[in-house]
Amino acid sequence: MQLQQAISQRISEALKALFDISVDASQVALQPTRKEFAGSFTFVTFPYTKQVGKGPEQIGQALGDYLKEHAAEVKDFNVVKGFLNLEVKENVWLNLFRELMQNPAYGQAEPSGKNVIVEYSSPNTNKPLHLGHLRNNFLGYSVAEILKANGHKVLKANLVNDRGIHICKSMLAYQKMGNGETPASSGIKGDHLVGKYYVLFDKAYKEQIDDLVARGMEKEEAKKKAPLMLEAQEMLQKWEQGEEETVALWKQMNSWVYAGFDESYKTIGVDFDKFYYESGTYMLGKERVEEGLAKEVFFKKPDGSVWVDLTDDVLDQKLVLRGDGTSVYITQDLGTAELKYNDFPYDQSVYVVADEQNYHFQVLKAILKKLGKPYAEGIYHLSYGMVDLPSGKMKSREGTVVDADELVQEMVDTARQQTEELGKIEGFTEQEAKELYHTLAMGALKYFLLRVDPKKRMLFNPQESIDFKGNTGPFIQYTHARISAILRKASEMGIAVDVAAFDDFENLHETEQEVISQLVNFPEVVKEAGSLYAPSVIANYAYELAKAYNRFYQEVSIFNETDEQARKFRIALSAMVARFVKASMGLLGIAVPERM
RNA sequence: GGUCUCAUAGCUCAGCUGGAUAGAGCAACUGCCUUCUAAGCAGUAGGUCUUUGGUUCGAAUCCAAAUGGGAUCACCA
Numbered sequence: 211m212q213l214q215q216a217i218s219q220r221i222s223e224a225l226k227a228l229f230d231i232s233v234d235a236s237q238v239a240l241q242p243t244r245k246e247f248a249g250s251f252t253f254v255t256f257p258y259t260k261q262v263g264k265g266p267e268q269i270g271q272a273l274g275d276y277l278k279e280h281a282a283e284v285k286d287f288n289v290v291k292g293f294l295n296l297e298v299k300e301n302v303w304l305n306l307f308r309e310l311m312q313n314p315a316y317g318q319a320e321p322s323g324k325n326v327i328v329e330y331s332s333p334n335t336n337k338p339l340h341l342g343h344l345r346n347n348f349l350g351y352s353v354a355e356i357l358k359a360n361g362h363k364v365l366k367a368n369l370v371n372d373r374g375i376h377i378c379k380s381m382l383a384y385q386k387m388g389n390g391e392t393p394a395s396s397g398i399k400g401d402h403l404v405g406k407y408y409v410l411f412d413k414a415y416k417e418q419i420d421d422l423v424a425r426g427m428e429k430e431e432a433k434k435k436a437p438l439m440l441e442a443q444e445m446l447q448k449w450e451q452g453e454e455e456t457v458a459l460w461k462q463m464n465s466w467v468y469a470g471f472d473e474s475y476k477t478i479g480v481d482f483d484k485f486y487y488e489s490g491t492y493m494l495g496k497e498r499v500e501e502g503l504a505k506e507v508f509f510k511k512p513d514g515s516v517w518v519d520l521t522d523d524v525l526d527q528k529l530v531l532r533g534d535g536t537s538v539y540i541t542q543d544l545g546t547a548e549l550k551y552n553d554f555p556y557d558q559s560v561y562v563v564a565d566e567q568n569y570h571f572q573v574l575k576a577i578l579k580k581l582g583k584p585y586a587e588g589i590y591h592l593s594y595g596m597v598d599l600p601s602g603k604m605k606s607r608e609g610t611v612v613d614a615d616e617l618v619q620e621m622v623d624t625a626r627q628q629t630e631e632l633g634k635i636e637g638f639t640e641q642e643a644k645e646l647y648h649t650l651a652m653g654a655l656k657y658f659l660l661r662v663d664p665k666k667r668m669l670f671n672p673q674e675s676i677d678f679k680g681n682t683g684p685f686i687q688y689t690h691a692r693i694s695a696i697l698r699k700a701s702e703m704g705i706a707v708d709v710a711a712f713d714d715f716e717n718l719h720e721t722e723q724e725v726i727s728q729l730v731n732f733p734e735v736v737k738e739a740g741s742l743y744a745p746s747v748i749a750n751y752a753y754e755l756a757k758a759y760n761r762f763y764q765e766v767s768i769f770n771e772t773d774e775q776a777r778k779f780r781i782a783l784s785a786m787v788a789r790f791v792k793a794s795m796g797l798l799g800i801a802v803p804e805r806m
Numbered sequence: 807g808g809u810c811u812c813a814u815a816g817c818u819c820a821g822c823u824g825g826a827u828a829g830a831g832c833a834a835c836u837g838c839c840u841u842c843u844a845a846g847c848a849g850u851a852g853g854u855c856u857u858u859g860g861u862u863c864g865a866a867u868c869c870a871a872a873u874g875g876g877a878u879c880a881c882c883a
Contacts, residue, residue, distance in 0.1 A: 244826065254825055256863060266863090292863090293826060334883080374883065488883095515881060524809070525879095532881040539883050568810065569878050595812090596877085603876090632845065650845095662819065667812075667876070673832095674818065678845050680831040681819080688845050696842055738822075750820065753830085764838095764847040784842095806845075 213283065213306060213730065214240055217251055217296065220281040224273050229262045248288055249295030250727060256292045266292025300718040303726045308709050310729060311786060317732040317793060319361035327554055328354040329367045330562035331480065335467045336380045337405035339474055339614035341670060342564070342597050342604060345659045349594055350562040351480040351799045352660060352745035357560075359797060360740035365554045368482040369546060372464055373489040378445040380404050381459050382438065383411035393466050399615065401470030404463050409609075414438055450536075477618060479652060479799055484553070486546060492537055494545025498581065499531045507580045523576045525569075530577070543574050551585045558588040560743065565593040565665070592743050595667030597659075612670070621651035624676040625684075634806060646803055650684050653800045657683030660798050661749040681753055683800055686791060689756040690802035693788040696768060700781045703769075712779035721762035725783060728755045732790055736797070745798055752794040759787045 218238040225231050225238075243249040255269040262269055267289055274287035274294055285299040310316040330350020333339060339347075354366045384391075384407040393400045415438045422432035433439065448456040475481065499516055502508035508518050508530060516531035530541055537545075550559060561571060571591035578586035597604065604611045625647040629635050635643055658675045662668045678684035697707075718726075731751070739747035768784070771777040792802050 239823080239825095241822090241825075246827080252826085256825075259863075291826065371883070376883075513881090526808095529881055534881080536881085538881065542883090564877095565811080566877055567883095570883095572810095598876095628845075634843080634845080665811090666819090669818065671818070677832070680845095682831085682845085684845060685831095688843080692843055692846085694843095699842065746820090747822095750830095753820095757830085760846060761848095763842080767842075769842050806843085 213298065213302065214251065217281070217283055217298075220277055220283070221253055221273065224276045224280070225258070228272055228276055229258075229269075231258070231261050243295045247290060247293075247295045248286075249297045250723075251296045251298070253294040253296065254292060255294060259292075270294040300716050300723070303718060303723050304712075304716065306730050307726045307783070307786070310732075311707075311709050311782060317736050317790070318359055319733070319737070321363075322361035324362045324557040325365070325554060326357050326362045326558045326560060327365045327367055327550055327556045328357065328560045328562065329369055329550075330354075331475075331482070332369045332371060332563070333471065334374075334376055335370065335372045335401075335404070335464050336376045336408045337606065338399070338401040338470065340604070340606070341612040341614065341617060344478065344614050344617070344655070345594060345597050345668075346562055346564070347475075347478060347480045348656050348659050348799060349592070349664055349745060352748070352797060353560065353562065353592065353743050355797045355799065356736065356739045356743075356745065356748065359736045362558075365484060365556075366482045367484045367486060367550065369486040369491075370488065372487050373449070373460075373492065375442055375446050376408070377460065377464075378442045378449065379411040379415075380408040381456075381463055382442050382445055383407035383414070384463065385459065393469070399470045399473065400466030400468070401474070402615070403470075404467050411438065411442075474615060477648075478614070479801075486549070488542060491546045491549055492542045494549055495537050495541030495543070496531065496535075496545070498544040498548065499541060502530070502577075502581055505581065507577075518577055518580065520573065520576050520580075523572075525573055525576055528573050528577075540570065540573060540577070543570075544577065547574070547578060547585065547589070548583070551583075556585060556588055558590055559585065560590045560592050562592045562594065565595055565667075567591070568593055590743075592664065594664040597668055597670050600669065600671055612672075618651065618655065620672075621655050621676060622647050625650040625654070625678075628678055629806070638805075646806060649801050649803050650678070650687065650806065653683030653687050653795075653802075654678060655683075656798055656800050657686070657749060660745045661753075663746045664744055683795075684806075686752050686756045686795060687800075687802050688806060689759055690788055690791045690795075691804060691806040692763065693759070693784045693791075694804040696781065696784050697788065699769065705778060705781055707782050707785040708778065709782070712775045712782065715773075715775040715779045717776070719762070719766050721758070721765050722780070722783060725755075725758045725762050725787060728758045729786055729790055732794070735794075739797070748794050748797050752791060752798070755787065755790060755794070759784075759791075 215235065218240055219235040221238045222233050222235040225233050238253070240251045240253055243252045253273070255266045255273070258269055259266055270289035270292060274289060277284045277296065278287055283298055283302050285297045287297065288295050328350055331343070331347050333343060354364050358364045387410060388407065391403070393403050396403060398406070415436055418436040418438055419429065419432045422436060423429055427435065445456060449460060499508060502518065503510065503516065508516050510516050513533040514535070515529060515533040518528050518530055520526060520528055528540065529538060532538060547559065550556065563571070568591065571589070575586060575589045578589060599610065599612065601610065629647065638646065654676060661681070735747060735751045739745065766780065768777060768780045771780065795802050
């Protein structure tokens with residue numbers, strides 16, 4: 211931020227003036243002063259002892275003296291060992307505060323001129339969303355918002371995996387056991403209904419395998435020879451040939467799933483600018499394969515299968531097209547990458563996909579590079595860790611997944627229960643209460659999943675996730691609600707949030723200075739979150755800001771303050787905290803209530 | 807076995823390009839509501855940052871190895 215840069219510049223000047231050594235301001239490293247010492251910024255003198263030929267304390271003292279006299283920002287200093295702690299003048303903080311007050315776009319970067327596509331969610335259409343998908347959806351949405359705040363033009367894309375053997379399994383089970391059941395007739399949400407048949411398939415399939423094994427067949431072979439599996443494969447072929455009945459069933463069942471997904475997406479508050487469907491893109495990769503063969507990047511084996519040699523990149527040889535000419539996973543992605551690029555010429559293409567596919571994306575990028583694609587460099591795999599349960603890993607086949615819709619409902623129930631227990635629901639209409647519960651439930655859930663570094667595997671503890679105390683979404687939401695109450699009262703009293711209303715105020719309380727220092731950090735935090743693709747950076751910031759404000763709130767009175775300028779300043783400070791809490795939570799896809 | 811990745815308080819997590827006595831939250835204990843929302847605030851207790859070496863004024867952070875988790879190495883997606 212600018213204040214830090216200014217002080218770095220002063221130190222650079224001081225080093226030159228006092229010791230005649232040249233250090234560029236950008237090389238002058240400042241760090242936040244630890245709480246137990248007075249000051250806001252700390253300069254470490256150890257690295258300069260050799261050049262200067264003096265002890266660290268002496269250097270600190272000399273620099274401090276110089277800065278106190280020559281640097282307009284510096285109020286005072288202290289030297290502890292080799293650490294020079296600098297205190298910043300109150301009016302410098304206040305001026306920074308006035309500046310951000312007057313800039314409604316504070317934290318929003320200038321347009322970068324870059325196009326970024328963020329692909330996330332990308333569900334299979336054979337079963338409903340679960341907890342793992344929630345992490346993906348929340349991450350994708352949030353990263354897209356963060357990139358927008360960094361000035362990029364962003365397109366949110368969802369590549370729906372609507373074809374393949376897994377869909378056929380649900381279809382087959384439905385054909386055999388469905389009896390014409392529909393979401394309407396059964397009252398079951400579409401994606402859950404289709405998921406039900408996927409489970410039924412798996413159950414019957416396993417029985418067949420066990421049966422074959424009991425009759426002496428090897429398990430591996432039984433898996434391939436089980437009649438249900440053969441039927442499913444047959445169905446996939448029929449689908450690829452466009453057989454009418456199969457395609458009709460596929461369309462019908464997918465439409466149920468989409469209706470279910472739409473509902474879930476709406477509930478969890480994520481959205482997309484563009485949908486891609488694998489049924490519409492899976493053929494495109496073959497063109498890339500032809501191109502690769504022509505360019506001799508790929509080679510054909512005698513059985514007709516097509517391969518790429520990536521041993522130079524330590525990635526081994528990789529199949530890109532089957533012997534029978536059908537496409538594999540990577541084939542489709544080669545095609546989709548080009549399609550996306552044609553639709554929206556991107557500088558960067560972010561794939562929000564779990565880290566189990568790290569190898570796949572290394573291969574994808576390596577191949578695109580070999581093909582000389584201009585967009586290859588822009589491929590970025592936002593690889594996030596899996597979500598574990600206290601009982602261990604989630605396995606859909608073993609039924610240990612946490613269903614997304616159920617989880618959301620439980621969170622809403624908990625929000626209602628907690629709110630009622632605290633007796634905080636007075637004066638709410640039924641509709642308002644309902645909205646509040648949803649806001650709190652989603653706040654708790656999203657914050658819980660987003661506060662952890664995306665790259666890291668995380669543990670989902672259901673008991674902790676519904677906690678509304680401490681480092682949680684509702685804690686931050688609560689801070690916003692509190693401030694809203696203050697602003698309502700201020701408004702009733704006819705006090706406006708006004709920069710000019712505290713011109714003569716300068717007696718900053720320690721907690722007020724801390725709050726300003728947090729506010730001023732916002733643009734830097736947005737930048738860092740963007741460069742790391744890490745909503746967790748924003749989440750931590752929002753928490754620190756809320757904490758700093760609560761400390762202020764506790765220690766300093768607003769409406770009992772007799773000094774009018776101080777009172778007006780504190781109302782303005784509160785308003786700005788509310789604004790930045792809302793903005794940072796917004797980057798996480800979390801709404802903040804006016805009352806709770 | 808090859809490659810990649812992770813290891814910080816009882817539990818869940820922070821710790822920026824190396825800097826002071828390693829920080830939060832939960833759980834435990836102690837205070838603070840006739841005053842702006844106590845879903846809050848303040849405090850106590852809790853650590854050989856997995857281990858061992860190395861780099862240097864200084865290492866949780868960088869390098870190497872070991873140990874223990876996890877992922878991946880399909881003509882599945």
